[in-house]
Amino acid sequence: MTDTPTETVDVKGEACPMPVVKTKQSIDDLDAGEVLEVLATDSGSVSDIDGWAAGTPGVTLVDQTETEDDGETVYVHRVRVE
């Protein structure tokens, strides 16, 4: 099973609850085994997407990392559909 994302959803600049809401909307378009990458600038998205994945059947959080974009921290979440 690969962790390479099939789709990327960009929610940079969006605040709660949109990162979780758009993650959910995007993941509904994916097939089992596929991975969604979520790019967010909301620091709350780290805890929120973790909690969402833990509480939602059929999705698994692959990992959460941070990267820099133009001096701004971007939180990269990878979620797999089971």
Added chain:
Amino acid sequence: MSTTSSEASERIAQLEARIEELEADEGTEGERSMVIVATQGTLDMAYPPLILASTAAAFDWDVTVFHTFWGLDILHEDHSSDLQLSAVGNPSMPMPNAVAALPGMDRLATAMMERKIADNDVATVEELLDTSLEMGVELQACQMTIDLMGHDEERFHDGVTVGVGAATALSRMADADVQLLV
């Protein structure tokens, strides 16, 4: 009266079937549900129900928000984009109540809040409303208060359920995992 062994084993078989039935039910009970009763129509009080509702929908929960009294304004086409913040009685306002009560202060407080919302990239009430409906949240408008407040039920946003009352809300709340009054 004595119980024969065939009666006893029949009874055991019945109980086993019942346990299986209950366990099967539990399996389908995976979907959680939430009912929020939204009674307030100020800009600040419109956010918590909409944020919780759309987030719960993202968890695949079955979500109902029952709007009553001033909460109806959140669903109303003429009011949802023009909700106000009260400057009076808000201890977080940087002014005494005597000043907050002056004409125009609610408008000023509302404009300041709207600017903060835009500056922080927070979704507007209408965006959250559309998102909630799109995600299958059932937004209900209480019929008694629609009539009481003199609202035209044709003026509620598309997708809003009208013609419901307290019994509808209660029956859903009785079965819900989470019930909130905002």
